[in-house]
Amino acid sequence: MKVNRRQALSLLAACLATPALGGSRITLRPEEIVTQVAGRRLPMLGFNGGVPGPDIRFRQGDTAQIRLDNGLNDGALVHWHGLRVPNRMDGVNVLTQDVVIPGERFDYRFDLADAGTYWYHSHYLSYEQVSRGLFGAFIVEERDPPAVDHDITVQLFDLLLDADGQYDDSFDPARFATEGRLGNIKTAILSRNSVQQGDRLRLRIINPSIDRIYRLSVTGLAGKIVALDGMPLEVPQALAPMALAPSQRCDVIADVTGPVALRDTYDGANDLLGHLTVTGTRSPSTAPIPTLPPNRMTRPGTPDHTTRLVLQGGAGAPAHRGTGTWALNDVSGLPSRPLIAAKRSQTMRIEIENRTGFPHVMHLHGHHFHELDTSGDLGPLRDSTLLAAGETRAITAVLDNPGAWMLHCHMLSHQADGMATWLTVS
Ligand SMILES: [Cu+2]
CATH class of the missing domain: 2.60.40.420 (Cupredoxins -  blue copper proteins)
Structure with a gap:
């Protein structure tokens, strides 16, 4: 160890x-x-x-x-x-x-x-x-990790409690048709609870909640977002409020400028999730916020496989042919044939269209992919991409990891009720 x-x-x-x-x-x-x-x-x-x-x-x-x-x-x-x-x-x-x-x-x-x-x-x-x-x-x-005073994990988690304050184990299927099972308690679980003013922190923020999207607003820190879903950003982003859908992560490197509070401001909320107590002062680092070294990835070129994935179902949406509440391309649950059957090192491009009335976060196993922006340029590497209701987004990746890989909504209530498919690499 x-x-x-x-x-x-x-x-x-x-x-x-x-x-x-x-x-x-x-x-x-x-x-x-x-x-x-x-x-x-x-x-x-x-x-x-x-x-x-x-x-x-x-x-x-x-x-x-x-x-x-x-x-x-x-x-x-x-x-x-x-x-x-x-x-x-x-x-x-x-x-x-x-x-x-x-x-x-x-x-x-x-x-x-x-x-x-x-x-x-x-x-x-x-x-x-x-x-x-x-x-x-x-x-x-x-x-060769970047120099920080504290490397802190932050896990955003929600819990559904019943009227008696106990864990609600009813798993009401009606919730599966909407935004999922959202807890009535939200919290940020941190691996450390106190810092000094002037400390340089690396926050590794993870959303393991099953269905809840957060918009995380952080006060008391000055720094940058340096990685998304584990993968370093070529150019670190300003430390602005960040959307974190279920399963998504972001790494922040920042200096403590005052009491640190983490708030969820998604959809009009303003809820304190957690905080770091400031117990003293030290002289802050004068070094710039670093850019993390990239992981080894093959950059996708012209796709060998281009396909479309339509997200369907849920409350208020047009009917589909799947047997569950939710469906992908008219099938609920894993279809008998994969969405894509690729040879190793081929490039895929999937246009994902959310025809439902709810956001979804689509997660591909075994690979990272690039989100494509509206002009078709490569965006950040992710393993899960968030689509708002009605939104369409293309993703592209070199499929270089052999096997059978799930592609599913990481709102786990949606996955359980139909939103899953797979692809193969041979
Ligand atoms: Cu979903």
Whole structure:
């Protein structure tokens, strides 16, 4: 385990329920637990006793060896979101592996070619298991990481509680037809809770909520957004309010200028999610905010495969031919044939059209893709792209990772009720 002094101090200060994990071998054990979430003790599901599960930290170039030891009374699978792993390590029922039954184990092993902010979560009955707490941060540090005083994970999570203040386990299917299961409690779970004025921070912000989009507004920091969905931006962006749909991430490097507050301002809200207490002052760094080194990617050229993906269904939308509430190209759930069957290293371009009355966030496994802007220029690399109601966006990628890969809405209530397809690379 590679914990430097700065991180060791940060772990002590934050009194984490679940210490960070790293090193040559890790075990993740999902179990039924009772734990503190958003200031309440609740029966949840947790990896290694906590919600979220432990932060996992590796260095770029390491090989991750992670044993899933299923302590649930139900099936378990882990998906390594955003990491370009070999297909049989992707943790997807039907497409890549069998469900791990209670009491059984599965050993995941994959090389970490990309640095960045990723996360891990259940991919079995995920709308329920993730909402009950089966998720955590997965950090791959750069070989030569930028100098910061504190490297902090921030996980935006919401919880639906019933009238008695208990976890609402009704899973009302009516919610599947709209924006999904939105919690009535919102929180930001930080791996550290105090800093000094003048400190340089790296915030690794992750949205593991199953259906909720946040618009994160941060005060008390001056700096830049340096990565989206784990992938460094060629040109860091101004630190403005950021939309984070379920599964999306963003990395911020910034200096503390005052009390740090994280607020959700999505759709007219103005809700405090979390904060960092400022306990002292130090002289701030004079170094400019760095640009992170790029991960190795092949730039897409002229597409070999061009296709269209129409998002359909939900409340108020025209009928479709699928059997579920939601459909992609008139099919609900995985179709018998993949959307694209590509040869390795071919380029795909998918035009995604959202014909529904709700936003959706489409996630491709095993690859990152570029969003294309309206003039057709390559936008940032992402593994999940957010489409507003009625919006159309094209994405393009070189499909260089062999296997069968899911492409689905990461609003997990929508995925559970039809919004999933797949593609193959051979
Ligand atoms: Cu959706």
